[in-house]
Amino acid sequence: MNKQESDILNALLLEPFINQRVLAEVSGHSLGVVNRSLKELIKAGYLNEAICPTAKAVLEYKNKTPKRAIILAAGFGMRMVPINTEMPKGLLEVNGEPLIERIIKQLHEVGIQEVYVVVGFMKEKYEYLMDEYGVELVVNPDYAAKNNLHSLRLVKEHLENAYIVPCDIWCDRNPFHRHELYSWYMVSDLVENESNVRVNRKMELVTVPENAGGNAMVGISYLIKEDADTVSNRIEELCKKPQYDGSFWEEALYNKDRMIVAARVVHSADVVEINTYEQLREIDSDSNQLKTDAIRLICKALCAKPEEVTDITVLKKGMTNRSFLFTCKDKKYIMRIPGEGTDQLINRRQEAAVYHAIADKNICDDIAYINPDNGYKITEFLEGARVCDPTDYEDVKKCMSRLRDFHALKLKVAHEFDIFGQMEFYETLWDGTPSVYKDYEKTKANVWSLKPYIDAHVGEKILTHIDAVPDNFLFVQKDRKEEIRLIDWEYAGMQDPHVDIAMFCIYSLYNKRQVDRLIAAYFTDGCDDATRIKIYCYIAACGLLWSNWCEYKRNLGVEFGEYSLRQYRYAKDYYRIVQDELKKSGESGAQENA
Template sequence: MEKYAYLLREIFECSAVTQRELAKKLSLSLGSVNTLIKEALSLDYIARSENKLILTASGLDCLSAFKVDRAVIMAAGFGSRFVPLTFETPKGLLEVFGERMIERQIKQLHEAGIYDIVIVVGYLKEHFDYLIDKYNVKLVYNPDYSAKNNISTLHYAAEYITGSNVYILSSDNWMRTNMYHRYEPYSWYSSVYMEGDTNEWVLKFNKRHEITDITVGGRDAYVMYGPVYFSKDFSHVFMPILEKAFAAPGSDDWYWENVLMNEIKNKNMALPAMHINPQPPGQVYEFENLEELRSFDDKYKENSGNVALELIAKVFDIPQSHIRGLRTLKAGMTNKSFLFEVNDQSYICRIPGKGTDLLIDRKHEYDSYMAVKELHITEKIIYFDKESGYKISKFYEGSRNADPKDTKEMSRCMELLKSLHDKHIQVGHSFDIAERIKYYTELCKESGGISFEDVSFVQKNMKILLDVLDNMKSQTCLCHIDSVADNFIITSDNRVKLIDWEYAGMAEPIIDIAMCAIYSYYTKEEADALLESYLKRQPAACEYKKLYAYMALSGYLWALWTVYKSNIGEEFGEYSLKMYRYAKDFFVEAMRD
């Protein structure tokens, strides 16, 4: 039946199709098409009616095995290639020529008679809810979207894929013309021909268009590009293999295509063939970044509607099209940042994270930057909004973060902290850890509660430590507080700078050492060595005690911080567990005689 399936589909979709048109659509000679039609007529799959070919009941029955059951649209990822647009909008909901990419695909599926549509969501998942009401789609949540690659998306949609005829689509693809059909005879992967060198997934195939090998990178080749279709037979065999790969250690960064590549390379004869589905130039678009989107849709050149891009254009007095080299940076725990270029100089734009207006006083942060400005130990600030928290700063080409496991490097970081503390700089605000613990506790309670079972017991221990510190008070000065190794940068000319002063305030200097230690997941021995490096001498017993007390209190504080962020929808994995453990373990250390 598969021999006739494409012919029957074309006649089903347009009974007025000519034999010459069929030859072009089926990539067959006119003679081969004539032979195929004669055979289909003799088998009663088609009939002639007024010089047209029509499907018979037998023909429709033949096609029924190839009817598409549904489409699964992958929409869980962050879309780092489209920053800063995707800080506000999921990539599939970005518009091209005034139409959201995912909606264009849904409409094309509907035109083909496919209404069972499953969208797998993750990042900014709430933004997709309206599609349920507008198009009657189903939403499936992928909780691993931030930790695993798209292999996790197919895992969480497995019940809708396994044993089904199903399209596997990406929410951020754009198809010029509708390439979906109600009936699909074979499994296939959309492909385009790329001249020259490419880093895409390259396909090799035989005369039957069956994919025989997949490699990453190549030259002058057909590559994976756009939609995919799984036949019922293919999904029945492939999905259990994918599920096994998903559960295997080391597969977190896998694409589902990695599984396909391995099976094809290993010549798994049980897996039905996946075919190449070549597309003409300009039919399928997988936008690599905002620059490509700009070149395709003029809207994004000057009027993106994005707050950050509008701000940059205003600060530098340039059109948005002059903002180049946009790319995401490693996501911070408090904010989101991206890199951009203006006039061949690189800068970083910081966008305040969700809920930071309750956690950070931006006026205090600004005051801290101004207080240390003459020391030249921070990043160079180009723009700072004391109300919103948006910040633009110089990016130091060739710089890198300090390595918390490099003792010599951390010694240099401690020298910078010591020189800061020794200047006894004063500002009008404090970082009071007791007040912060109380405040974060209230935020947690108001946003959903604190899930640690023994939190009341640990809280009592933290009060004991606060009393201990009250009896050991020493002079305060401006402290950085957020002295994670990632905030110490080593520039290309080997200078050390300390960036991101949003938590800075008046405090006891040793809190900076404690914060650095827990952020670096240091053991007691490593924390002791860090303190010794800072003081450049053997610490007194009371100094060790103070370090441990601040490590415990800081661990508890950031555990509460993480609980609050989780309550409002931002997850940080096991970070809260590690911080909570510091609270418990170093309470014990601080209370030793």
């Protein structure tokens, strides 16, 4: 049976045949399609001459009837800033009802009780669904690093005769049915540039060029056994390839230039995907989730009304924080919201003291608000700004000149950033969990053996940025002149300023040749051997410092991929480099680890 024949048979299984016109109205197909389909269905043995379903049709009906559903609810919902800092997207409320509860109730209405919910971010908040609605929670431990293709892999044995549903959907009408006869994927009649499929005359979903415009992808799908097996196998194949870590599960539906399932088209007003704060505000201006701390704070700090906070857009997720861009009173701002576990890592009062120390020095971005208690910060958006490219030596030289000028101010604050103390502190945050690295204790002992050399060669300690990495150097145009602003002072404190050089290197993942080139860019009059070796020591120490930091964040479900591994390698490799350099200079012995 093709799609049209299936639609017409499904209509006849639900209601007795009256005439072709009624059947056309119920099925949504033309009289011509209805007449052709009736002939084919009689010929295939699904209908008898009285246009009544046969035993063969009833069997087909039973074999393809929906049995279960999978709700995908593991992701951060990054576009839902600032709500996603307080609530997972599936629990957003529309008209007082959480999205996921509405979905589950609609599934129950058509007799589907077997419901699997794949969770990850704030998974504990979904726990009550098990008692209240009898669902089964499936935890995706990789939700932070991989997209929902990997969530669906965890439940791929349940795809047969199953609905697949994203948790951030609000459906005015129940999109589920007691009976289905074919697989489909739901799109709306709305055209949007983000979609990469469109519906053709055969009701197939075919791919379109990027930004060419297609039917908005709703994300709800239904799979019968044959297609479920294909999708399951395809998911397994794709998940083995790292390039698909960031892919949506729909990737498994494609066969060359089209999906293997038919299109189900709905009116855009009947099904709404709620991806952003403003979409939620549009559909329910009284939703409890709109009353977030972040929005209240913005309104208070900028003397604005909630409706004046518009154009909310998520920025790239930082390693410590989540930030979003917004417009208020025709001016753009960035709001920083501390990320998971940040309260353990950063003293916000010390950070506020740093901003006070640099307030009139034209060094950082323009601060509109900072809260020394919770770390919330609002800064003016620098239009047209770009970050330093660590592979562009001209960029690097300019940044080192800016850094050198900052260090020359010799600013003071009341607190110090203790590299080795912080290294130990991050380790305590593991709560007794051993390091993931087999030789951690040896590596740690080697790095600590460098401390005497560092202490012997430290000069005057001054306010040091600590996180002076390429992404924190902003190139901006002011009065037709290029300026460089240094942002994100969370870790700043009193320290040897040469630590900033080491930090730039390890964040940029520099090799030794690039490290030496950076040192030359900072020390334009040349760098003595003792200082160079000290910077190598800092690279080893800071590598282990951030490796320990990454291990703490990993325990919170936040992964940093290559960055984490490379930091540990810096600890090991630069310990050896220091030993080689000390032997060359005749200072070997005391600094070597026995």
